[in-house]
Amino acid sequence: MALSIRQRDIVNLARATGKVGVEDLAARFDVSVQTIRRDLGELAGQGLMDRVHGGAVLVAGVANLGYEARRGLHQGAKEAIGRACAALIPDNSSLILNIGTTTEAVARALLNHRSLTVVTNNMNVANILTENDSCEVIVAGGRVRRSDGGLIGDLTSELLTNFKVDFAVVGCSALDADGDVLDFDLAEVRVSRTILRQARTRILVTDLSKLDRSAPVRVVSLADLDAVVTEAPLPAPLREACSGWNTRCVTAAG
Structure with missing residues (x-):
């Protein structure tokens, strides 16, 4: 509901x-x-x-929020993040978008882009981007998670290894003070790691509420990413760490 x-x-x-x-x-x-x-x-x-x-x-615990509940939270921030991320992706690009309500906001912001090739394990992203006649959408195979339309599992990871794309755009469930990107589902995390390996440029999209949450599975460090897109600046210690890691911090405000 x-x-x-x-x-x-x-x-x-x-x-x-x-x-x-x-x-x-x-x-x-x-x-x-x-x-x-x-x-x-x-x-x-x-x-x-x-x-x-x-x-x-x-x-606060080890279970993620329900999908519809997550979709309803921080909508304005997610829309701003989606626009800021889309601005980093030129026409005639290839990319992979993973599971999440923030990556869905990115997909909506890409509807006016031209000649994109988008691979996704997110059925909702695929449905959004089919509205763009100039976008080729490829859906990864695998087990469908009914709660959020995500495709996960070994088959999904195996299919994704067939691609080498310009950009990977991933979301997360939590981001800690050390710059570790966290999630709840190990099967989903394995797919996310595969997505990041198959891209030349790796981007995290997350609203700052994720700094107040915790999740038990480490996906990757911000040190291993090329950019992180948020609706407002990250806390100063994380911004300084990202500078040392050469991870670009992009905010919707500029």
Whole structure:
């Protein structure tokens, strides 16, 4: 179930403060406490929050958020990231886009590009880019993950080794202070590593909320990438580290 605007605001507030209270939220949004309790119940049902006495806290653990919940979060940031990333990719290019709601934003931003060849293990990306008559779309084979339309597994990785592309654009579930890119699903991580190996230029797209999250599987370090695209500047220590690694930091603001 898609989140309402108020529910997305509640989740974002919980990210900023750690905990939200029923009474405070009711006053903030000028609705009844029953409405807020219903919102928190629905957010808990989608795995976004845990109910506690008097309110709720953001879930932190080893399981990723539900796909529709992730799609509904930070939409403005993802759209800005998508546009900034698309600006790095010229017409007549080849690229691989992996699984994720941010890579889907990149796909939408590529709809006006010409003569692209796009390989993807993301059924949603493929559906978006079929609207571009000038874009050749190749879908990797493999097992379909029904929760998000992702294709993962050894067959997917094997098919991807047949390509050598100009760009790889990948998302992530978390980014830690050491510059490690993290995710939850080892099978998906193996595919992401293959995607990165098959590209001449490797780009990470991520909104800064990923700095507040944790995930158990390391994909790659920012040191191994050519660019990272965010909606606002990375924290200064990470920017300095990226400078030492020759990893370009690109923000939607400039």
